[in-house]
Amino acid sequence: MRVAAPILATILTVVVGSIFFASLGHDPLATLYAFFVEPLSSMNGLSEWLLKASPLILIACGLAVGFRANVWNIGAEGQFTMGAIAASGVGLFWPNPESVLLLPLMFVAGMGAGMAWAAIPAFLRARMNTNEILVTLMMTYIATLFLSYLVHGPWRDPAGFNYPQTALLPAAALLQSFDPAYRLNSSIFITVAAVILMWLFTDRSFLGYKMSVSGAAPLAARYAGFRESAAVWIGLLAGGAAAGIAGMAEAAGPLGQLSPQISPGYGFAAIIVAFIGRLNAFGIVLGGLLMSLLFLGGEGVQMTLGLPSAMTRIFQGFLLFFLLAADFFIFYRVRLVRPIRDAHALETAR
Amino acid sequence: MHPRLELRSICKRYPGVVANDDVSLSIQPGEIHAVLGENGAGKSTLMKIIYGAAQADSGEIYCDGNPIAAHNPAVSRALGIEMVYQHFALFESVSVVENIALSASSAFHLPTLAEKIRNLSMRYGMPIDPHRQVHDLSVGERQRVEIVRCLLQAPKLLILDEPTSVLTPQAVVKLFETLRQLAAEGCSIVYISHKLDEVQELCDTATVLRNGKVTGTARPKETTSLELARMMVGSKLPEMHVSPPVPSEKPVLEVNGLSVKARDHFGVDLKNVSFNVHGGEIVGLAGVSGNGQAELVALLSGERTHDRGDAIRICGIDAARLRPNERRKLGIAFVPEERLGRGAVPSHTLWENAVLTAHRFGTVRNGLVDRRKAKAFATGIIDRFKVKANGAQSIAQSLSGGNLQKFIVGREIALKPKLFLVSQPTWGVDVGASAFIRQTIIDLSRAGAAVLVVSEELDELFEICDRLLVICQGKVSAPLIRTTTDREEIGLLMTGRGMSEGASANGSGDIVLQD
Incomplete structure (x- = not known):
């Protein structure tokens, strides 16, 4: 059943998506082909597919650690942004732009900034029992506005024709692609490591075990003496670290500089990826690949068929909606009971 | 005249177990019929088959002489078979009448339904206010809601699955009155239990199950409990060996003047609680539930801490501020009252x-x-x-x-463990396994561990404890030696009377006992 729901949701997404295409006056089969198959039919497409899946999977792995313990970090977008800002800051302003230490330093800065941004809601939840859902979400907007301020103000490239963007990162601060023709770079290895680490943590480690007890039965966790606050801290910091690293990899990878829009919504999409993947490391890999394909397909039909760019978001929405609905109908049965206004009719009916 | 319900050679297997093996029984209209058996004897499976929630692999079910072909709960309800489950299925955040409306099979009119609930519950001597929120109700009252829900369907056969496991003795008396009234009106009742005394008090006939097979039918009122117990657990009933205690010189657990305010308005304040438990002895804490046991146990286990470190000492170490895992390192083990969750x-x-x-x-x-x-x-x-x-x-x-x-x-x-803290060790556990658990607890203590048993079952406490404490309204009595006290003395203390310094508890003793 746990596996059935995501598969069912994917099928329903495709079915309803094609109805949707038809209603817009496009041949559904051709559009589906353009959406789901064409992007993967070239080497460049495959490279882009993995390039976009990588941050989604990475962030989802971090988020799932918290989700398993009922710690709801939905502010990965903000942690991603802060990671990108901190890493770019190091890349732009480190005294020696040719240092081999530059990338490792950016990695640490990105991870640290993501964690720091997640530490604020963690502290508030652990100490003052604030709702981490609200706090993480609001922190996202702060991060986005902070980025906007930087690229419009102090960090704007003086030689950039007044565009709101920073200078390009020095070569030593960039993750090299495997092949100059394609954009896929070595950050994919970080994601692979994160998946393995996440599996090890959730499936094998005692700490992960404690987190799962906190999530499944908070009273049992208290009975056994597992700290609730530890679950909150670990859950939020794991998500923050993963999102921060993803932000660093994005800035040092395909972007090479900061601009107001550095993420096409990876932080939010990763929440869907985590749930589609059933909070399981390998499920998340599949979920990330699917979500990445939605991004690519959305761009594809936008270019070839002139469909609106909102297509990606609509498909993401379909997917999450159908997943939640499938889960709901697996656990609950709906029954219709008609209310009756007239009491006498009821008595005679009996 | 046809029996109300007849089962012929019911068989049901699950992977790895035969839950019911050639079970036959018959129940007359107006009969209270006990189904007795240990945990896992197949009682619940049999009830599910009668109710239609599970299908028998073979065998037939007849209702008023007519065979039931394709069985399911809807068929049961159409035939007038209703079931009260052991675990209530109520929504706590809505009112009684809304809960009942939720399970209505057809259309309903809320005010009419509320009136019906009020009348029906009054008629059967278990009044409930249909507009009260379920979370405000006691366990006994919640059970009334479940029973009234069934009675609204005017059942011909009512199945009750271990209905008393959550009730106080007073609530049990009330329930039995209701059930007798129902039976007198012609409703048949299937009463699942492993409590012999209740079955002997209430039931006309009993079918005893062991390992899925019927091992006998009896008229419980004319059969001794020993005979019934033999049918349930087989030839040999384990005997309890209680050797005299050899208490250690120093206490393992010391509680000194522990006073705590309740955390919410459902809780009870603890007032100046002091007692010791030595290694090698078993101390029992008796009392009607809801008199501060939950608070005391949470403080002892470490799920709740206390600012004054020496209020609780374990093995001579100040422990009141330690968390559960730190206390476990000192050698404490704890069985809570709630198993699931x-x-x-x-x-x-x-x-x-x-x-x-x-x-x-x-x-x-x-x-x-x-x-x-x-x-x-x-x-x-x-x-x-x-x-x-x-x-x-x-x-x-x-x-x-x-x-x-x-x-x-x-x-x-x-x-x-060096200190074993156990709440309701044998709740819902059958005779054979209870005896085994009790014996293991005794052996543990005789091997040197200090044991504190919190239980509502006086029989159990008298069977295994060396000393007894009584808790009432957050106050704990002076210890009583098991061999020199009796049920009467304990019972008085449980109601708050005879508590040495408990002048204030006197007046409200009766209220404590009510459900």
């Missing part, structure tokens, strides 16, 4: 639940869970305590209450 994680397997408290005993190495060790640990408990489960891979919530209790008690005893 507190003593065990419902959705986890038994071996995962073994790790919950046994993580210091080789099941965790280098920060990783050693699955092989954890499974071996769980399998050891399953074997030793005869837990009926499909191995260490079974999910905790798939076990019956009694079997899960055996597993949790077994797990905590396997930790070789």
Whole structure:
């Protein structure tokens, strides 16, 4: 059943998506082909597919650690942004732009900034029992506005024709692609490591075990003496670290500089990826690949068929909606009971 | 005249177990029929088959002489068969009448329904206000809601699955009156239980199950409890061996002047509680539930801490400010009253639940869970305590209450505690397994451990305890030696009368006893 729901949701997404295409006056089969198959039919497409899946999977792995313990970090977008800002800051302003230490330093800065941004809601939840859902979400907007301020103000490239963007990162601060023709770079290895680490943590480690007890039965966790606050801290910091690293990899990878829009919504999409993947490391890999394909397909039909760019978001929405609905109908049965206004009719009916 | 319900050669197998093997029984209109048996004897499966929630592999069911062909709960309700489950299925955040409306099979009119509920509940001597919110109701009142829900359908056959396991003695008396009235009006009642005294008091006939087979039918009022117990557990009833206690010189657990305010308005304040438990002895804490036991137990286990460190001392160390895991390091093991969700994680397997408290005993190495060790640990408990489960891979919530209790008690005893704290050790556990659990507790104490048993069952406390304490409205009595006290003295203390310094508790003693 746990596996059935995501598969069912994917099928329903495709079915309803094609109805949707038809209603817009496009041949559904051709559009589906353009959406789901064409992007993967070239080497460049495959490279882009993995390039976009990588941050989604990475962030989802971090988020799932918290989700398993009922710690709801939905502010990965903000942690991603802060990671990108901190890493770019190091890349732009480190005294020696040719240092081999530059990338490792950016990695640490990105991870640290993501964690720091997640530490604020963690502290508030652990100490003052604030709702981490609200706090993480609001922190996202702060991060986005902070980025906007930087690229419009102090960090704007003086030689950039007044565009709101920073200078390009020095070569030593960039993750090299495997092949100059394609954009896929070595950050994919970080994601692979994160998946393995996440599996090890959730499936094998005692700490992960404690987190799962906190999530499944908070009273049992208290009975056994597992700290609730530890679950909150670990859950939020794991998500923050993963999102921060993803932000660093994005800035040092395909972007090479900061601009107001550095993420096409990876932080939010990763929440869907985590749930589609059933909070399981390998499920998340599949979920990330699917979500990445939605991004690519959305761009594809936008270019070839002139469909609106909102297509990606609509498909993401379909997917999450159908997943939640499938889960709901697996656990609950709906029954219709008609209310009756007239009491006498009821008595005679009996 | 046809019997109200007749079962002929019902068989039901599940993978690995035969739950019902050639079970036949017949129930007349107006008869109160007990189905007796240990945990896992097949009582619940049989009830599910009668109700239609499970299908028999073979055999026939007749209702008023007509065979039931394709059975399901809807057919049952059409035939007038209703069931009150052991675990209530009520929504706490809405009112009584809304709860009942939710289960209505046809259209309803809320004010009419509320009026019906009020009338029906009054008629059967268990008044409930249909507009009260369920979360405000006591356990006994919630059960009334479940029963009234069934009675609204004017049932011809009512099935009750261990209805008294959550009730106070006074509420049980009330329930029995209602059931007798129902039977007198012609409704047949199937009463599932493993409590012999109740069955003897209430039931006209009894069908006894063991390992899925009928081992006898009896007229409980004319049969001795020993005979009934033999049918339930087989030829040999284990005998209890209680050797005299050899208390250690120094107490293992010291509670000194512990006073605590309740955390919410459902709780009870603890007032100046002091007592000691020595190694080698078993101390019992008697009292009607809701008199501060939950607060005291939470403070002893460490789930709740106290600012004054020496209010609780374990093995001579100030422990009141220590958290549960730190207290466990001092050698405390604890069996809570709630099994699912507190003593065990419902959705986890038994071996995962073994790790919950046994993580210091080789099941965790280098920060990783050693699955092989954890499974071996769980399998050891399953074997030793005869837990009926499909191995260490079974999910905790798939076990019956009694079997899960055996597993949790077994797990905590396997930790070789110096101080063993146990709440309601044999709630919902059958005769044979209860005797085994009690004997294990006695053996543990005679091997030097200090044991504190919190129980509502006086029989149990008198059977195993060396000294008894009584808690009433947050006050704990001076200790009584088991051999020199009696039920009457304890009973008086439980109502708050005769509490040495409990002048204020006197007036409200009756209220405490009411459900």
